[in-house]
Each structure stands twice: as structure tokens, then as C-alpha cells.
Amino acid sequence: MDFGLNFFPVFTPDHKPAWQFYREVIALSRLAEEYGFEHVQTVEHYGTPYGGYSPDPVTLLSAIAARTKTIRVATGAVIPAFTHPLQLASKLAMLDNISEGRLDVGFGRAWLPQEFGWLGVSLDESRRRFNEGIEACRRLWSEQDVVFNGEFHSFGPVTLSPRPVQQSGPPVFVASASSPDSCAAAGKAGHHLQVVPTIVGHDVVVKMLAAYRAAWADAGHAKGAARIQLKYNCYLSQDREAALRRGEELENNHVVLMSEAAEGWARTQSDQYEGYDKLVHKAREYDFRKALANGKILAGTPSDVVAQLDTAREAFGDDLCISIQVNPGYTEYRDAEQTLRLFAEEVAPLFKPAER
Numbered sequence: 001m002d003f004g005l006n007f008f009p010v011f012t013p014d015h016k017p018a019w020q021f022y023r024e025v026i027a028l029s030r031l032a033e034e035y036g037f038e039h040v041q042t043v044e045h046y047g048t049p050y051g052g053y054s055p056d057p058v059t060l061l062s063a064i065a066a067r068t069k070t071i072r073v074a075t076g077a078v079i080p081a082f083t084h085p086l087q088l089a090s091k092l093a094m095l096d097n098i099s100e101g102r103l104d105v106g107f108g109r110a111w112l113p114q115e116f117g118w119l120g121v122s123l124d125e126s127r128r129r130f131n132e133g134i135e136a137c138r139r140l141w142s143e144q145d146v147v148f149n150g151e152f153h154s155f156g157p158v159t160l161s162p163r164p165v166q167q168s169g170p171p172v173f174v175a176s177a178s179s180p181d182s183c184a185a186a187g188k189a190g191h192h193l194q195v196v197p198t199i200v201g202h203d204v205v206v207k208m209l210a211a212y213r214a215a216w217a218d219a220g221h222a223k224g225a226a227r228i229q230l231k232y233n234c235y236l237s238q239d240r241e242a243a244l245r246r247g248e249e250l251e252n253n254h255v256v257l258m259s260e261a262a263e264g265w266a267r268t269q270s271d272q273y274e275g276y277d278k279l280v281h282k283a284r285e286y287d288f289r290k291a292l293a294n295g296k297i298l299a300g301t302p303s304d305v306v307a308q309l310d311t312a313r314e315a316f317g318d319d320l321c322i323s324i325q326v327n328p329g330y331t332e333y334r335d336a337e338q339t340l341r342l343f344a345e346e347v348a349p350l351f352k353p354a355e356r
Contacts, residue, residue, distance in 0.1 A: 001309070001313060001318060001320050001321070001351040001352065001354055002038040002320070002321040003038060003321065003343075003351075004038045004040065004041065004072075004074070004229065004322070004323040004324070005029065005032045005040045005323065005324060005325070006040070006042065006231050006323040006325050007028075007040070007042040007325065008042070008043050008051055008054070008325060008328070009051060009053035009054055010050055010254045010328065010329050011253065011257070011329045013049075015329075015330035021053055022053075022060060022063065024333045025042070025327075027337075028337065029064045029071065030067055030068060031337065032071060032340065033068045033071040035340070035341075035344035035348070036344075037344070038071070039073065039074045039104060039321070040061075040064055040072075040073055040074070041057075041061075041229075041323060042054050042060050042061065042075070042076060043057060043076055044056065044057050044077065044079050045115070046119070047114065047118060048112075049257045049261070050112075050261035051261075057075045058078070058091045058095050061073040061074075061099075061103075062094075062095055062098050065099035065102065066098060071102070072102045073102055073104070074105070074106055075104070075107075076106045076108075076173075076175065076323070077108030078092070078106070078108070079108055080129055080134060081109065081110060081125070081129035081130060082119050082121065084153060085132070085133050085140065085153055086136075086153075086158065089137040089141060089160055092105055092137065093141060093160055093162050093163060093164045094162055096164040096166060096169075097162050099165075101164075101166045103166070104173060104192070105137075106194050107130065107134050107137075107174055107175065108194075111276065112264065113264030113265060113267075113268040114261075114264045123268065125152070126273075129152055132150045134172065135150075136148050136153065137169070141160065141170070142168040142169055144159040145157040145159055146159070171192055172192065173191060173192040173227070173229065174186035174189075174191045174192070174193060174194065176193060176194070176195055176208060177196070177200070178200045178204055180204075180207045180210075180212075181211070183195075183211045183215070184211040184212060185215070186212060187212040187213065187215030187217075187219065187226070188215040189219075190216070190219065190221045192226060192227040192229070193212050193229065194229045194231065194323075195209070195229070197230055197231075197295065198231075201294070202294060202315065205230075205316060206315060206316065209228065209316055212226070226319065227319075227321060228316075228317075228321065229320075229321045229323050230316065230323065231323045231325070232296075232298045232322065232323070232325070233247070233297055233298070233299075233325045233328040234299070234325060234326055234343060235247035235298070236298075236302060236305060236326075236342045236343055238302075240300045240304065243300050244292075246331075247288065248288040248289075250328045251286070251297065251328070252286070253329045259280050259283045259284060262279050262280050262283070265277045265279055305347050306350055309347070318354060319354050320354060321354065326339040326343070
């Protein structure tokens with residue numbers, strides 16, 4: 001089991017200004033590198049307190065890459081539907097150069113109706129744009145004189161500049177919300193996987209990972225080469241009740257702001273997003289203690305979190321990279337740093353690195 005750090009800002013500006021959040025993210029990233037974490041990653045969202053402080057993960061990851069030397073930087077995820085593939089591939093190749101070959105690229109479909117509306121993109125096109133964008137980026141990274149004729153974009157011949165440092169381009173991850181079919185498609189294509197257990201049930205995650213691993217093996221990809229990231233919010237303290245109080249407060253903040261951002265689903269339907277019209281109702285039924293008992297959050301003392309990770313490992317496998325968020329919501333920096341240090345010193349050493 002490997003460990004990484006993820007950043008998903010969910011709070012209003014009155015809690016913390018953007019410049020302060022970015023400064024804290026860079027400081028935590030440098031500390032994670034000192035502790036030997038595998039990666040840092042961040043999201044792409046627009047226009048609301050739900051992730052809106054990270055409209056361009058490439059910009060933030062470039063600042064992190066410039067201040068670190070060994071830790072990998074990962075998008076978790078960029079949205080091909082919102083950017084021309086030549087622009088997206090070029091920005092990511094530039095980041096791969098800035099980081100000297102430390103980039104992992106997670107691609108996602110996006111899911112908030114207002115983001116699609118603001119950017120003039122149809123929700124019903126999201127999967128096709130997602131697939132086309134990944135194909136175009138991979139070709140631009142690995143080929144020269146690319147001529148691309150897709151449903152949404154046609155261009156070429158063009159040779160990307162700058163070229164990525166990593167041969168054939170950065171490793172590709174697919175962010176999957178809940179669909180075993182999308183996980184299987186990622187495995188068949190030889191892509192790596194990003195999953196957020198917080199938003200789906202335990203049994204669903206088991207089915208997603210089983211579908212992914214089976215498709216990877218059936219396609220003949222190298223055994224043990226698949227990389228699976230599971231993302232968790234983490235609340236740690238030597239005082240269990242203090243950790244749980246902080247966790248409950250900040251998880252409820254996340255649910256409220258996510259619900260507000262997702263209100264558009266009350267007026268929207270798409271066969272590309274089955275069940276999303278029920279998201280807000282489900283979110284309002286959220287119960288922190290139940291979520292903790294169901295393994296959707298890491299919280300408590302270091303020994304509590306070790307037990308929680310042991311449970312995850314038994315259920316989901318040894319070939320995992322657990323990507324923790326130590327500063328969910330408007331977490332004070334001192335609490336985020338304490339969580340990171342406790343995790344790195346008292347939790348991570350009890351788990352062997354994943355074999356690849």
C-alpha cells in the first residue's frame with residue numbers, strides 16, 4: 001500500500017482566502033515529500049465553493065513541482081470536455097517538463113450541470129468528449145505530425161511542443177464515480193484508476209475494482225502494473241473525540257456545499273448520468289458516524305486509522321495507493337500538518353509499499 005496527498009477545496013472565501021489555501025497546499029506538499037509520499041493531486045472545478053479554488057490543477061501543480069524534487073504530481077482530474085485537446089495536451093506536457101517527468105494525468109467527465117452550462121458544453125456529450133479527449137492527448141504525446149479527426153475536434157498535422165519528458169506521455173488515470181462498466185473500460189484500455197469510496201457503498205467499490213482488475217488481466221496488460229488510487233478525507237489526533245468532532249464538522253460542511261453546487265440536478269436529466277437527480281436528496285441524509293462505520297472516512301487516533309486501512313486492504317486489495325486529504329474544508333493549517341505528521345509517522349510505516 002502506497003500513500004499520497006490530495007487537495008479538494010470545499011469552503012467559502014470568508015473561511016480562507018485563495019492565496020492562503022495555495023500557500024498551505026504547497027507547504028503540505030513539501031512536507032509530504034519529506035515523508036516519502038508517492039504523489040500530490042488536485043481537482044478541476046469552477047464557479048462555486050465546491051472545488052472552485054482549483055479551476056486549473058495544472059497551475060497549482062506547477063507551483064508544487066517547482067518547489068519539490070521527487071514526489072509525483074497528479075491531476076485528479078482534468079476535464080477533457082472543457083478544453084481543446086491540443087491545449088490540454090500541451091499544458092500537461094509543459095507540466096511534465098516542469099516536474100522533470102513526475103506527472104500522472106487523471107481524466108474525469110465532470111458532473112455539475114452548471115459547469116457544463118457556463119462553458120457551453122452539453123451534458124449528453126460528456127462521455128464522448130471524455131473518450132475523444134484522452135485519445136487525442138495520448139496521440140499528441142506519443143506521435144508526430146498528428147492528424148486528428150474526431151466528433152468534436154479536428155486538427156493537424158501537428159507535432160506537440162513541448163514534448164513530454166516521459167516516453168509516450170504521462171501515465172493516464174481514469175476517475176470513476178460509481179460505474180463498474182467505466183472501470184472495466186479503463187482496465188481494458190490499460191489506464192490506471194482513481195476512485196472516491198466516500199461517495200459510493202463498500203459493495204460498489206468491490207465490484208468496481210473487480211471489474212477493473214479482470215478487464216486489465218483479460219486485455220493482457222502487465223501483471224501488477226495497474227495503479228489504483230482510493231481517495232479519503234482523513235482526520236487524525238491522539239484525542240479520538242477531538243478528531244471525530246473536527247471530522248463531523250468539516251464533513252457536514254462538505255455535504256452542504258456539495259448539495260448547493262449540485263442543485264442543478266433538480267432541473268436536469270441526462271441518460272449519461274443515471275441517478276444523479278437523486279444526489280442532493282442522498283447528500284442531505286448524510287450521517288458522519290454512519291459513514292465512518294462504513295469505511296468511507298479515515299478518522300480517529302492513529303491506531304483507529306490503521307485498523308480502518310487494514311479493513312480497506314482486506315476488502316479492496318494490497319495493490320492500492322491511498323490518497324488522503326488532510327485539509328478538508330476550512331481546516332486550520334496546524335491541524336492539517338498535525339494530521340499529516342501523525343499519519344506519516346504512526347500509520348504509514350505499518351504498511352508495506354505496493355508491489356509492482
